[in-house]
Amino acid sequence: MSTVTQTALQSSYPPILPKPFNANQPKTIRLYPLSNYTFGTKENQPEEDPSVIARLKRLEEHYENYGMRRTCEGILVCHEHNHPHILMLQIANAFFKLPGDYLQPEDDEIEGFKQRLNDRLAPAGNQFSGSNANEEWEIADTLAQWWRPNFETFMYPFIPAHVTRPKECKKLYFIQLPKSKILSVPKNMKLLAVPLFELYDNTARYGPQLSAIPHLLSRYNFEFV
């Protein structure tokens, strides 16, 4: 990317400003630079299921015993050169996923989600994995819901017509990152900061859920500090 400095970008021809254009929007979100976050590693976290079939079989058992599965994922946003970047896990140098997981049947939604985020990203060891670690996650707006109508791989960002009993609902939440934070990543995964322009219109590489993130964030205005 360009190395033009902030100062050089300033101009003696200030732009003509139109009248205000920020009605009916959420409050401006402050983003911090990627370099504010510290990344460590921790033990491998292997996939729970050996195959897609095994995963869907486990979903079916969950559904029969506890009803619709509730899955929570976080959209963690920071910036590089004043452009938003999303923190994503890459597994086995191949597919990408957001931090998060399905909830246990007895979990409260938000507390359970924070626990899943800690499982994935909190540093190992007592001082971080205790209940205080939960306070560090600020779970903000729901950005999307994806429904799985059947015990199949397809999910949709709506409940298809005439589907009354979806098998899983996955919610994506905006995670308001603090000014700085230590994140620990399982050794079999990488944590990458992917810019919005890389995700946009890139379903081929990132799949329908991740490539839609730029749309989900487009109602926000950002402040880059």
Add this chain to the structure above:
Amino acid sequence: MSTVTQTALQSSYPPILPKPFNANQPKTIRLYPLSNYTFGTKENQPEEDPSVIARLKRLEEHYENYGMRRTCEGILVCHEHNHPHILMLQIANAFFKLPGDYLQPEDDEIEGFKQRLNDRLAPAGNQFSGSNANEEWEIADTLAQWWRPNFETFMYPFIPAHVTRPKECKKLYFIQLPKSKILSVPKNMKLLAVPLFELYDNTARYGPQLSAIPHLLSRYNFEFV
């Protein structure tokens, strides 16, 4: 679509309900059936510009005189058989667009937008085109913003890196339709109710902006009455 009645859908095997899963979401939106709305026609509203080049030229003149152009479009939602449908204009049996238009430089955002919606959809005649007509539009959340970085056709759901002076910003707002309403459509256009499942993953037919609407609405829960 299916003609199964509400009654027939009910079952003597109630589903197992998981614990609550509606944290951090906007309030549930009530949608009314398409049949609640009455559609009339009015005079032709021809395109302002004869070509894409003429349109971009006019944008350039606007930008030089008034700064970034502000454009407002409405996502009007109703339902058929309990599935959300979006009201869209089709022009010359070809391309689709949302109701709305660019604001005049002196316009206030919301009042100007209501006026543009009336220009397009309010019945002609004194009793509807007066200031009372504006009260009928309930402009709700901003759902998306699209920016045009240059005097070109491409727009993005973010400000591309290093772009400091976008030429146009188009905002899409959720329009909360009242229980019933009379809408009048210019004779050279059709108003269609397009279901989310038709828009989803259909950039080829609807373009990047309209095909993203299912994503933008996926954080809401709907109540179909």
